[in-house]
Amino acid sequence: MSMINYASREINCKLVYYGPGLGGKTTNLEHVYKKVSPSTRGKLISLATETERTLFFDFLPVDLGTIRGFKTRFHLYTVPGQVYYNASRKLILKGVDGVVFVADSQIDRMEANQESMQNLYDNMAEYGYDLTKMPFVIQYNKRDLPTAAPITELQAALNPGWEVSDSDKQRLSPDPYHAGEYLTSQLASGEWIERATHFEAVAVTGEGVFDTLKAISKLVLKTLS
Amino acid sequence: MLITTTTSWTLTPEDEHALRRGMERLLQESGAHCAMLVDRGGQLLVLAGAQPGFDATTFATLTAADFSANDQLARLLGETDFSSLFHQGDRESMLVADVARRAILVVLFDSRTTLGLVRLRARPTVDELSRIVDAMSARDAQSGAIRAILAGADDEIDRLFS
Secondary structure, eight states: OOEEETTTTEEEEEEEEEOSTTSSHHHHHHHHHHHSOGGGBOOOEEEEOTTSOEEEEEEEEEEEEEETTEEEEEEEEEOOOSGGGHHHHHHHHTTOSEEEEEEEOBGGGHHHHHHHHHHHHHHHHHTTBOGGGSOEEEEEEOTTSTTBOOHHHHHHHHOOOEEOOOGGGOSOEEOTTSTTOEEEEEOTTSOEEEOOEEEEOBTTTTBTHHHHHHHHHHHHHHHHO | OOBSSOOOEEEOHHHHHHHHHHHHHHHHHHOOOEEEEEETTSOEEEEEESOOSSOHHHHHHHHHHHHHHHHHHHHHTTOSOOSEEEEEOSSOEEEEEEETTTEEEEEEEOTTSOHHHHHHHHHHHHHHHHHHHHHHHHHHHHHOHHHHHHTTOHHHHHHHTO
16 A cells, blocks of 8 residues: 655555565565665564564565655565465555565476465455556566476466456557567457566576566556556 | 555645644553554554654554454454554553554553553544544545656656666
């Protein structure tokens, strides 16, 4: 839930990193924490088990700059990926302004990715949020692993696109992050579909982490404007 | 009906003043030393009284998560909610109460006062804050304040992330 505070001249937004267990959500936040100047970020809070698996959430507040004289402050959250923590996962989605789905690229994690994506849609729908109409990006993590599936397979499984029924939006829309690709396109059947923007990442080295964060933050601000 | 984005809300200097006034009165009457109003999403709206010696942003996020988790526990027990929570420490204690289902009031106090007094004085404050928050919600549902600020700021947003 975005909040504008005229007293402190701040715009606050909530971003949630979602995805299957051990996919790299916490690692994304840890990298942001390490790389961002301490003057522009708060503490990284992790509510984790003794084996460092996320139990409730991780939280990191980050200032990304000033727009129209208002400081833009993003609250980054992760959810616990393990299937049986759905109650706490759903709580964290409350009031979300933008979602990053962190998929594990490994072939044997495809089913876990799909289950988690379905779970995301279901939990969002229970709050009355339509994920297809909100700021949403997908990050394919662990691209460095030899067991990583090709991007085309991951896209087909996790980001096949949703139907665009609004005729005003039925036009080719280039993907600003992938030259020659489109976010909105027409299938051979004539149906128009839209996909979420995607990024490749290796969160342990930081590759793709800031690209993802910048893209979702920009989408959130543009949606608000 | 599905909505496209979550709702936004705004805190004007007048809202801040009105909320703070109610919270400061509570502190005076109860002997508590710090009060925070936090939105259900975990953002700190107003802090009144003594500046705490900890990171208030983190504290706000954790209290909102704590309250939400307890809300769910209440439902499992067949209650609609727990309207307030109390955490007792050796030196510091805290009372957390729902404000209009959109925010929570956190009151920090020590042995200079009692839970009974804080709870008693918090009740009318919660009612007062709820009225203000309800009025803010009703106004924000129509005003689109964030949109007004960010309208036409696409270039600025692009530059911020270039």
